[in-house]
Amino acid sequence: MAAMPEINAERLLKDINHLAQIGAGADGAIYRIAGNDADMAARDWIDKTMRVSGLHSYYDATGNVFARRLNTPGPWLLIGSHSDTVPAAGHLDGAYGVIAAMEVLRTLHELDHPMADHLESVAWFDEEGVMEGSGGGLTGSTALTQNPHAEDLFAYIELHVEQGPRMERDGLDLAPVTGIVGVRRYSVTAQGQANHAGTTPFDMRQDAGRVASRVAAELKNICQEADPASIGNAGVISFDPAAANVVPGAARVELEIRAGKNEALDAIERALTDFLSLVANEEECTAKLECTSAKPAAVFDERVYGMVEEVCRRRTDKCAPLLSYAGHDASVISTRLPTAMLFVPSTGGFSHSNREHTADGHLVLGAQALLDAVVRTGELMLPRLLSNELVAA
């Protein structure tokens, strides 16, 4: 393999800082909600920056901003992330992957590298789903999966900050991402009989509050037994009536589970159903487990993942595969295109917060690994695609 081109680290960091000013509040946090003035200014800046670099930049009908070389026939490898944020966000979630993709494309373009003709960058619209009327986010990437342009693309690679503490804990510099957890949310409701907490003996109660507490307390064990890599959270709980001296007659818990495979989510759901049924029976209540939303797990393409892993290992031995516990545009795109991701560490694991931070060294390393992955993927996947095209022609 020939020596890899090197990204322009100075320009990368300057551009990250520039984008961080667009939509920044007095608190230093970013307010670039999809569709607001700051979000539109950010996408215009991306568009203009790529044009100034001599590239063909364009908006699609959804509001995604794409850039590639002028007059290239494709197929293209797509790289990028999203430019919108949650309210009071950090400056790296999404933005880092967008700027890195811009940097990789510009570097290869400036060097007139063979992959420059087969690379497109994207800034996805409305990943976060905070915008009024958003159907849960991932708007721009979902639109692409139904757009004919997807046929001109042969793979997707997304670079992102981890948004969690695992890499820092394990001392990792880079992590090829094996897939994205599926997420299921549930509403647990229990119905018993409200009663005087003094005069009703334990064995004559129908205490819906105990059903809710026991399920919330057991969730961790249920997840860990079904799949040690899975996680769960009981985030909301309430009793009704809510009084210290009244046995709760009704109770509610909202919880979610995340796992890397849909089979694991199924197993957790079964165990949860069984436990709820057991507890409701013991507490002489009725109870219901209702799935309120379900996002399937994404297992990334073996070939593209393999190339990302290979280039990461070449850059650092502080590298290990990771499952993504947060959702990403890559999850949607993986239903349409061979897809993979790579992560750099998040200091302290903070995200969706102005405490979000990644060391400059890691930001540069991640963008360089993205370039490496682009070149390697081109080397391995393009020849066959181009010869097929010749055959077809």
Add this chain to the structure above:
Amino acid sequence: MAAMPEINAERLLKDINHLAQIGAGADGAIYRIAGNDADMAARDWIDKTMRVSGLHSYYDATGNVFARRLNTPGPWLLIGSHSDTVPAAGHLDGAYGVIAAMEVLRTLHELDHPMADHLESVAWFDEEGVMEGSGGGLTGSTALTQNPHAEDLFAYIELHVEQGPRMERDGLDLAPVTGIVGVRRYSVTAQGQANHAGTTPFDMRQDAGRVASRVAAELKNICQEADPASIGNAGVISFDPAAANVVPGAARVELEIRAGKNEALDAIERALTDFLSLVANEEECTAKLECTSAKPAAVFDERVYGMVEEVCRRRTDKCAPLLSYAGHDASVISTRLPTAMLFVPSTGGFSHSNREHTADGHLVLGAQALLDAVVRTGELMLPRLLSNELVAA
């Protein structure tokens, strides 16, 4: 022992039904909040009824309504209960004990029984503590304990409906009451760190919600291990922030414990403190157990309790001692006078509800047992009191 005088069962039931009309809402429930028009009308009716019966009826400065024979020198045995209600109450809580006391006094008065000169009935003001400005209820009985009139009284016996399901479950007709549980309320607060429920692994969380759920779920075991006759209730719980995908950073539980002895309450509190400390440590949170109110347990006077038990057993073999899990005026009075109580069953255990009900047969039996207890207590306690008085004179 001579044959006991018999109460006027017809008058008893008629008066219970009459008082049930005062403050009745369209839903059939009673709204006789201390100090409202219905409560004042009820006490005026009690006052008038006793006057019409030829008795000396009077209000004290607090609003308690007392009645006794005219021109008797005392000492007096006090019997009664409270005439106020919670909102949407049943017609027996308090009212039954008041009417029964009126009936017993009138019966003995009409028969010119020797105990008629040494008996006083009372309708306590504001037991329930619903009245605006009430310091938690028991207002009238608490005032009496600081009133010189208490010096003229030699014992207190209160008849009440059980307000719980134990007697019905065990097939009991009458229950002499050994004492009243002490009640302690606690606020449990846990402080952790709110975090992304997807990206934060279980072993890196400080999940305050788990602390709260685990304490709520464990309370029953803690109570039962410390004292099988104790009970507890986790009635209120909340997580903050409350979102399915956010690890709770703070959480709160309000709970209460009830036991017949203060030592048992102490033991439960210690076990609760230990468990909370263990759980907070395991979940890497800080937690605090704060006692927000404490009512000590009342253990009734052995002699008066013994006489109540004796007369109950003479009336029925479906009779067993019971601990009261609800608070009563007798609890306060027991700090000043030798005190005991007796219960009749509550159908279905309902109370503070328009479903409150006790069979007529049990209402009559209870009032008769109260008369029996009055006569027996007089026989056993009065001679010494009167001879002491002679000695003192």
